[in-house]
Amino acid sequence: MKSLKELAEIRKNTLENINLRKGREGYRIIVGMATCGIAAGARPVLTTIMEEISNLDLKDVTVAQTGCIGACRLEPMVEVYSPDGNKVTYIKMDPEKAKAMVESHIKNGKVIDEYTMTVIDGKVIDPVTK
């Protein structure tokens, strides 16, 4: 059974590591959480990302949500901002793809191109047909 004591333990472990992490900029992951995103399956994508960050023991990663990104047919969408400010937009995500994305992109710095949005001549190209 999960106890509040365990939570105090998490706090203690975090405090022990906090000085090592201070001032280090990391990846920022943003999940679209408007009605369109939620209906398309953003919730399990978000929780999978959180689990995978823990499993791989990744530090300095911020996860947050945003409203409608504006391309509802491509939801669930996940935006990843790297420490240097570059943004990659993943589209039509699911828990499996989210897990692979965290391992490849966040842990190893390798973008998974086939999950990302490509815009050619102002048109969004579906990753499946690419």
Place this chain on the structure above:
Amino acid sequence: MKEISLHILDIVQNSISAKANIIKLKVLESTIENKLVVIIEDDGQGMDKEFLKRVSDPFITTRTTRKVGLGISLLKASAERCQGNFMIDSEKGIGTRVKASFQYDHIDRAPLGNMAETIVSIILSLGHNTELIYFHGYNHQEFIFDTREIKKILGDEVSIFQSEVVNWIKDYVKQGLKKLYGGVEN
């Protein structure tokens, strides 16, 4: 929406957009009264009477990316198709209260679904100074979760948004609800 918990996640986003400080979420399940009630109450900026009157209309939204807002209309439709009802009250500067009820055993009622995932998704959407109080009743049993209590244990230096904490909360809620249902998962 496939689950009522997804409606809840969606509607709570409105409270967050309305800059609420405290969001109260109540899920009341009664197999005795054959009813499932969801109440979301916030102290956000609220709506004026004119907007409130039209808010269940799908062509009303505050979003800027397009002109359709489906969150409230979808929940209303879900409740009404299950012999339930939907109510929304709001006052400018005071806050908003949304209540949706469902006939518990209605054939069209979606399952409540994964509340633990909904709770952590809500938490990740909260601002630093926004709190969530979640009350879940099942017949005579109850489960309460309050972000203020969690923050008290974590102190100022450790964030509630950290992955270890978020995953702990998910398991904590999951187990709390399992106990609420008498040991079986919903």
